[in-house]
Amino acid sequence: MRKVIAAINMTVDGFCDHTVITPDEEIHQHYANLLDNACVILYGRITYQLMQYWQNLLKNPSGENAMDDFAVTIDKIPKIVFSHTLKDVEWASAKLSNQTIEEEVAELKQQSGKDILVGCRSLIIQLMKLNLIDEYQLCVHPVVAGSGLPLFQNINDRTLLKLIKTKTFGSGAVMLYYAPTQE
Secondary structure (H helix, E strand, O other): OOOEEEEEEEEOOOEOOOOOOOOOHHHHHHHHHHHHOEEEEEEEHHHHHHHOHHHHHHHOOOOOHHHHHHHHHHHHOOEEEEOOOOOOOOOOOEEEOOOOHHHHHHHHHHOOOOEEEEOOHHHHHHHHHOOOOOEEEEEEEOOOOOOOOEOOOOOOOOOOEEEEEEEEOOOOOEEEEEEEOOO
């Protein structure tokens, strides 16, 4: 059975805001490797539209190897987008889901193959409430945002996590790998 991995960047004060962090070459390579070891990534509309930045970079490379290589990697992975407002997706490797997140993930988990990534705050929250996340990979960047969207907003139930491992990047960012535990 495939694992569902919630992978996201956040600030030290717990906010998910890509405008306040600055991923370096090492972090881009880490996420490219993560994508290479997955069969699909799940997005909500807002995050999907933000990630379309990489589609443009693919057409107009920046000259920075890590960013250009990441654009190629993210272009290849299939993407499933959950949205009530999008009518179509403009990325050949993306499709709109016609199922609920719970139905889609249950179906994907039953298939053989690589892991399922969730790269969207709202979907992480939904899947956490459904107890469908097998591993959390939280990349905590050394910055305090002061405000923004908290990762675990509207989570009202206590959830225990077991630290599996850590990875420290040269930038000072730390990847925390957690598995949910039963109380």
